[in-house]
Amino acid sequence: MESDRCDPSDESLVQRAQYLEDRDAFAMLVRRHQGPLRGFLRRLTYGDLGTADDLAQEAFLRAYRGLKSFRAEASFRTWLVTLAYRVFLDHRAAVQRQGVGLYRGSSTFADVTPGHVRDHGGEGPMRDEPKTSGTARLAALAIDLDRALLTLTEAQRLAVLHCHFAGLTYAEAAQVLGWPAATLQSHLRRATGQLRVALKDWANASWGDDYED
């Protein structure tokens, strides 16, 4: 794409969208950030893909409407994640008020990963399948990771999602979650320990340098 070749920075695109109301600039921001944001929300909603995408769309709409108030004190990505998390909290509160069941997702993301992952279904490295491609092993690890995340407490899960999936710094994540930094780090430490135990089989698994698509 022509505009992608120039690869303008987020700051530049935000300014164009802010002051010139340049829709194309905002569209470029959406294209750039949709993947991480949707991935983050998919995990927050326990794999409810439809809801996650609706929330991501709402977050982008709020971002566009709130661009004038964006002061660039944090990066655009951080601001977007903050908005998305608030959208998620609003949605969860509304759903709980209505008394209907929360998210209808798969506990893993097998339905969004390649077909051979569904065949495997996760659960550790495939020692009995030496010819399995790196892609399948990576996908299997992703599935196991998602399952391992489900074993964490809500607070531990939120800490991991914000710091390691949304890519926020500890300070930013603590601010978004409204926790003291020490609390966040404590949750992270415990979460890490639990994930290590849950995924210990993968630590010693052989792993190819490259894989074929």
Place this chain on the structure above:
Amino acid sequence: MKTESPLATAPDLDSLRTLRDLSRAWEPEDDGFSDRVMQALSTTDAEMLGTSATRWQRSPRLRGAERLRWLVVELGNPGAWGLYPWGVLGVGAAWWLAAWVAAQPLVEAAAPSNNSIPWQVVRASSNGSTVTPTLSE
């Protein structure tokens, strides 16, 4: 196709960086999502404009100040102009007329023609007598 793995070596589970790599590796592709967002943005805008446009009809008893404020807001929003083509044309014509009138040289209006001057200055006489302006007939 050979592709570099996001995890080039065995995943180091001692480092949570692995999680980030995994997350990136399985981020959803843009399957038309961004187009849908931009479309939703346009739809929302249109709905807001629609609400604004029908407000006049729904509230015919708006007070004068409120009507003026509404008009200013609408005129300040170029996206709304398409909703009121005759109004915009009328306002545009009024602006053009006002600008045209303002651009006319006002001095010309005051500039006297020989026939319309009601008085003339009498030339000084050569003998040094005082000169006083007198009205001509």
